[in-house]
């Protein structure tokens with residue numbers, strides 16, 4: 054869960070690595086964050102060329118059900134990991150071998 058100092062809470066739905074579309078050698082870290090059952094945003098950046106993007110994204114069926122699972126787990130008392138920004142969140146997951 055992302056809990057920025059200002060703005061809304063977001064939940065990490067998925068994260069993946071893919072070749073960068075802006076340079077030939079970089080790898081982009083792409084993450085999808087949801088703030089409601091239907092809407093979220095995709096945050097992507099490349100460590101090599103530092104090209105970063107943040108775009109609104111309507112959630113797919115699979116992403117919606119993932120969001121529902123996360124909300125249900127929290128309702129049942131599970132406390133999510135929280136971060137204050139996207140990049141530390143992904144770096145943390147990477148350190149723990151989850152990315």
Ligand SMILES: [Zn+2]
Nearest residue numbers: 073079099102
């Ligand atoms: Zn790049």
